[in-house]
Amino acid sequence: MTSLVKVARLHLVDRFGYTWLVWGVLALTFVINLAIFAVIPLTQPSGNFTFALVTIYTFMVLIGFQAATRFLPFAMTLGVSRRTYYFGTVLLIAALCSLYAAILTVLWALEGATNGWGLQLHYFRVRWVLDGPWYQVFLTNAVLLALVFLTALWCGLIYRRFRPDRHGGIPRCVVGPGGRRGAAGDLAAVVAGRRQLPVRVECACRQRDAGTGGGRDRRRRLPDHPANHGLNSSSTRPVRSCHGRAGRVRR
Amino acid sequence: MLDEGTPLFLQIAERLSSDIVDGTLPEGSRVPSTNEFAAFYRINPATAAKGINVLVDDGILEKRRGIGMFVVNGAREQLILERRKRFAEQYIDPMLAEAHRLAIDVDALVDMVRQPANPEHRQISYPQGEEAS
């Protein structure tokens, strides 16, 4: 079992959330919708439109966020590198979203065939978004689900990075290099396979090292470190700001 | 439990030696393994191994491959001889120092040895040198 598959399995170790919970809630809202639209008259001339499918997207937000805040630290304890974790998670998402999209597409087709379950209910045939041919429905669902997950994952990483220290002052485990690169930089660095990450850029106004120094000129030398060779050229882009924002280091 | 001053492995060696001298571990008997020692004293197995190796180096214990560590025949004699040499320094000297502090003279001291308060210890005062058990 390769590491990527292991990571994917790791997410699914408690299958309840991915099976009964999400589909159960979806089924519940569906039934409620059916019940409501069965008794009230047609809400619009073209049918009853509801965006209740958002339930499943909400679910993706939740698991995406948790993937960063809970599964990532756990995976790292188990000796999984960040890179393997991200790739394994992407693998999982690809498979999961495809599966979910497939199910949703089948239901979409069923809904179309039964003319909205006999009530002109547009539950799976979401207006403007999922009302093209079947392959478009499948793709849209799959891609949207994945995007929502990844965005939530990103937010989770940022949350981990910027939330206050639990131990007040003592550095806690951060997702990326300690410093001001930010979650985006971390993700990019890891995906690009960087082993030796450059020393993080020190804030110019606090920098004590020799060099151009000074607060005015933000374009300054990085500390002498093997990984920084070649980065002190004049083409280094200046750092955006001093305090707590992501710096950009040219690599 | 174990005293803090001397290295642990030496203390283990001492403990084992004492057991051999007083007969708890008879000659030719098997000594507990390092892991058993470590578990019993709650110490690191490497430390226990070191202690046992001290005795192996001194010829008190021998390793029989595949079976374990055994007390060498004649080990007890050897240990008793070694301990006799140290006896003066370990026991007599402190006793004399304390006696000096308390102004007990030699004759009084000798009397105390000949007529010890504890009846169990009377055996040593017999000149035949019966083995203390």
Add this chain to the structure above:
Amino acid sequence: MTPTVRVDHLTRRYRGQLALDDVSCELRPDTITGLLGRNGAGKSTLMKILTGQEFPTSGTVRVGGENPLENDAVLRRMMFVKESQVYPDIKVKRVIEAASWFYPNWDGELAGQLVDDFELPANRAVKKLSRGMHSAVGIVLGLSARAEITLFDEPYLGLDAVARQIFYDRLLADYAEHPRTVLLSTHLIDEVADLLEHVLVIDRGQIVLDAPADDLRGRAVTVSGSTTAVDEFTAARKVWHRIGIGSLASATVAGPLDDLARTRARDLGLDMEPVSLQELVIRSARIGTENGAGQESERISA
């Protein structure tokens, strides 16, 4: 072949604070090393960098010659149990199940036995566990993984004395059967003093003591008695610490005392007591903050 962990001139600066300052040390393979020090000394930071969870500002870490950072091959052989470990919202038994996939040496039987020893409710979600049980889960993972390099960062938070003793006993027993490199960071020095083969003391981000545990036993001796006797005894010796109360005094000097010194002390009517490992660590850490760490390590090793 258990890999050696080498740390060279490791520095970690974080928000202007120096968490680790030019740390260099080596974890000998197949030994239990204690990482001792005060809160905030840098123990956790060091361990996190060793396992690639944090990034050094400068310096190198090499595990078997390789950098553990983002290195699956190396990380697979390491296990790091933290006191503040985060788990997904899943049941205890699922956590254990998941962990078993990642470690080739995993022992399921041992895991089951440990769950019983610590009386863990296998079907409860980890986040619903008490502090002590939460720590116990970490210990179960740490021991059952049988990773070649196992790091424990104060894993016993919340565990009572009985449970802690279970941990030490199981650790020793399993370590005896399956030797590995263990790095155990702790405050409770006296409890683990006999388990350790090697001692690393870290204070304010610097290593102030790096010695085999056996060497440290008896490295300092406290003599106490009447003030005159103590002063006479310590006249020609380096005294690390001295306190006096009325006509009594107590001084800590370098040990071990040779036979001559012992006799002399006895003649003077002094009590001699070796300084425990815990005391030694406290002194080296405290004096490290007063005088500068470098000075103290020089004194201790003199």
